Amino acid sequence: MGRTLAGLFHGRPRLQLGALLAGPVGWLVVGYLGSLAVLLVASFWSLGETTQAVQQTYSLDNFKELLDNDVYRTITLRTVGIAALVTVTDALLALPLAFFMAKVARGRTKGLLVVAVLMPLWSSYLVKVYAWRTILSEDGPLNWVLNPIGLSGPSGNAAVWLVMAYIWLPYMIIPIYAGLERIPDSLLSASEDLGAHPWTTVKRVIWPLVFPAIVAGSIFTFSLTLGDFIAVSLVSKNQFIGTVVYANFTTNPPFAAAFAVVPIVIMIIYLLIARRLGAFEHV
Amino acid sequence: MRLSRRADLMLRGLSGLTLLFIYIPLLIIFIYAFNTSRVLEWPPPGFTLQWFSDAITNDGARDAFLLSLKVGALATTLALVLGTLASMAVARYSFFGRETISFLVILPIALPGIVTGVALNATFTEFLDIGLSLFTVVVAHATFCIVVVYNNVVARFRRLSGNLEEASADLGATPWMTFRRVTLPNIRTALVAGGLLAFGLSFDEIIVTTFTAGTGEQTLPLWIFQNFSRPNQLPVVNVVAVLVILISIIPVYLAHRLTRDEGGAAPTGGREGVAAQAEGLTAP
Numbered sequence: 001m002g003r004t005l006a007g008l009f010h011g012r013p014r015l016q017l018g019a020l021l022a023g024p025v026g027w028l029v030v031g032y033l034g035s036l037a038v039l040l041v042a043s044f045w046s047l048g049e050t051t052q053a054v055q056q057t058y059s060l061d062n063f064k065e066l067l068d069n070d071v072y073r074t075i076t077l078r079t080v081g082i083a084a085l086v087t088v089t090d091a092l093l094a095l096p097l098a099f100f101m102a103k104v105a106r107g108r109t110k111g112l113l114v115v116a117v118l119m120p121l122w123s124s125y126l127v128k129v130y131a132w133r134t135i136l137s138e139d140g141p142l143n144w145v146l147n148p149i150g151l152s153g154p155s156g157n158a159a160v161w162l163v164m165a166y167i168w169l170p171y172m173i174i175p176i177y178a179g180l181e182r183i184p185d186s187l188l189s190a191s192e193d194l195g196a197h198p199w200t201t202v203k204r205v206i207w208p209l210v211f212p213a214i215v216a217g218s219i220f221t222f223s224l225t226l227g228d229f230i231a232v233s234l235v236s237k238n239q240f241i242g243t244v245v246y247a248n249f250t251t252n253p254p255f256a257a258a259f260a261v262v263p264i265v266i267m268i269i270y271l272l273i274a275r276r277l278g279a280f281e282h283v
Numbered sequence: 284m285r286l287s288r289r290a291d292l293m294l295r296g297l298s299g300l301t302l303l304f305i306y307i308p309l310l311i312i313f314i315y316a317f318n319t320s321r322v323l324e325w326p327p328p329g330f331t332l333q334w335f336s337d338a339i340t341n342d343g344a345r346d347a348f349l350l351s352l353k354v355g356a357l358a359t360t361l362a363l364v365l366g367t368l369a370s371m372a373v374a375r376y377s378f379f380g381r382e383t384i385s386f387l388v389i390l391p392i393a394l395p396g397i398v399t400g401v402a403l404n405a406t407f408t409e410f411l412d413i414g415l416s417l418f419t420v421v422v423a424h425a426t427f428c429i430v431v432v433y434n435n436v437v438a439r440f441r442r443l444s445g446n447l448e449e450a451s452a453d454l455g456a457t458p459w460m461t462f463r464r465v466t467l468p469n470i471r472t473a474l475v476a477g478g479l480l481a482f483g484l485s486f487d488e489i490i491v492t493t494f495t496a497g498t499g500e501q502t503l504p505l506w507i508f509q510n511f512s513r514p515n516q517l518p519v520v521n522v523v524a525v526l527v528i529l530i531s532i533i534p535v536y537l538a539h540r541l542t543r544d545e546g547g548a549a550p551t552g553g554r555e556g557v558a559a560q561a562e563g564l565t566a567p
Contacts, residue, residue, distance in 0.1 A: 027425075033387075039406075123528040124531045126526050130312065178566065
């Protein structure tokens with residue numbers, strides 16, 4: 001049996017390739033992309049007036065509601081705004097640390113630093129959310145520090161921004177670190193030998209080379225903030241795309257599906273812009 | 284790179300602050316796990332080990348932990364098979380749409396979890412009309428775990444030449460024999476690393492899980508989430524959180540050690556590692 005099967009594949013590379021690809025491509029194209037298509041179809045359905053059951057008839061009502069209703073417009077803008085802010089914050093936090101790890105620290109210090117930075121970053125999403133909920137709670141450590149000087153910890157959008165920036169930071173540090181590691185030290189020495197000020201080296205040599213890494217990291221910080229509903233609901237009472245989808249998911253599934261299409265569209269636009277930025281840098 | 288004294292100090296200062304920002308929240312969770320008080324108050328009035336024994340004997344937490352192990356193991360197995368097949372195709376053959384494969388495997392993790400969750404839920408419940416169960420949550424987890432296996436194995440294949448496999452075939456070995464005796468030993472550590480990362484990813488996932496797990500299937504993250512809001516469970520949740528930190532670090536640390544000799548490979552964690560390799564997404 002083994003022999004005959006082997007004989008069938010022998011000298012037939014197309015058949016071998018087909019056998020390798022059938023499983024994974026079937027799974028991802030039929031299964032995953034198919035599910036996204038089902039989501040899209042479901043977003044045009046609606047709830048029956050009296051029955052409250054899902055009616056599989058097509059209308060644009062869900063999308064009209066999303067566009068016309070001020071509430072949902074505000075929620076979308078708020079979510080996108082915070083996602084952008086989180087992305088910028090993470091890039092600003094990650095750049096100095098990743099640069100120090102990749103280009104300044106040496107030998108044992110570097111090894112230890114890499115582990116020290118990465119270990120906590122690997123730990124659980126939910127635990128990080130929980131840690132922040134604890135820190136930001138009314139009788140928590142942050143208010144214990146801030147209250148005596150007449151301040152109080154962040155809440156609402158500020159709390160969401162802080163917690164999201166913390167949780168998605170690894171997605172920025174690691175690509176930037178990897179990007180910087182790929183720049184040979186000799187390139188920096190050459191720039192220095194040719195008389196460039198360190199800032200000039202950063203601006204003219206390092207930045208163009210590390211920029212694609214920042215864009216790669218930003219896809220994740222932006223996308224993950226865009227769809228979060230767990231962290232967001234635990235540290236703030238404000239509504240975001242994720243919380244609305246989650247809340248409507250049991251009561252009005254077609255509307256939840258329609259609102260879930262919004263982050264897909266935003267991410268497609270984001271990827272197109274990212275592609276263009278990358279292309280711009282490579283010219 | 285040589286920096287001026289001032290730039291060097293500034294860089295050290297900023298890096299130090301970011302490091303503190305990373306560590307302080309985790310430190311606080313560790314402190315709370317030993318807290319004698321049943322409510323969240325700061326500073327803790329005293330310290331105890333009692334909650335650790337409470338957590339270990341907590342049936343709900345233990346069942347959830349065991350279920351997470353089961354889901355993780357099943358999803359990892361599926362991801363290993365699918366990820367290896369895809370990486371072999373991409374590494375050893377050239378075909379139309381080859382570049383699209385990398386994009387395709389990354390998509391389930393690059394799109395917000397809620398999109399994947401709602402889409403799979405609609406497919407399972409509305410389109411296929413099968414109820415949510417252990418099966419559906421395993422399928423969902425496997426979908427976003429493929430990418431970490433794929434990335435690790437594809438990186439290994441790039442370093443290996445195909446000559447060994449050709450030699451094996453020329454000497455009369457069947458494809459299966461070549462795979463088992465030549466390919467597999469060479470990619471074994473990449474498979475183990477990819478598998479560990481996939482397991483870590485599944486063990487920690489909550490958003491997609493919320494939409495795809497049957498009502499009876501409460502994974503550990505779902506258990507923690509549900510018990511967040513139960514005041515009398517607070518001390519046990521603190522302890523479970525600490526244990527989860529320790530458990531989620533171990534597989535990633537092992538995976539890192541297994542692949543650290545890979546030329547130029549960054550010390551990448553699961554999803555973060557994917558981000559590091561996502562530059563291809565933005566290439567012109």
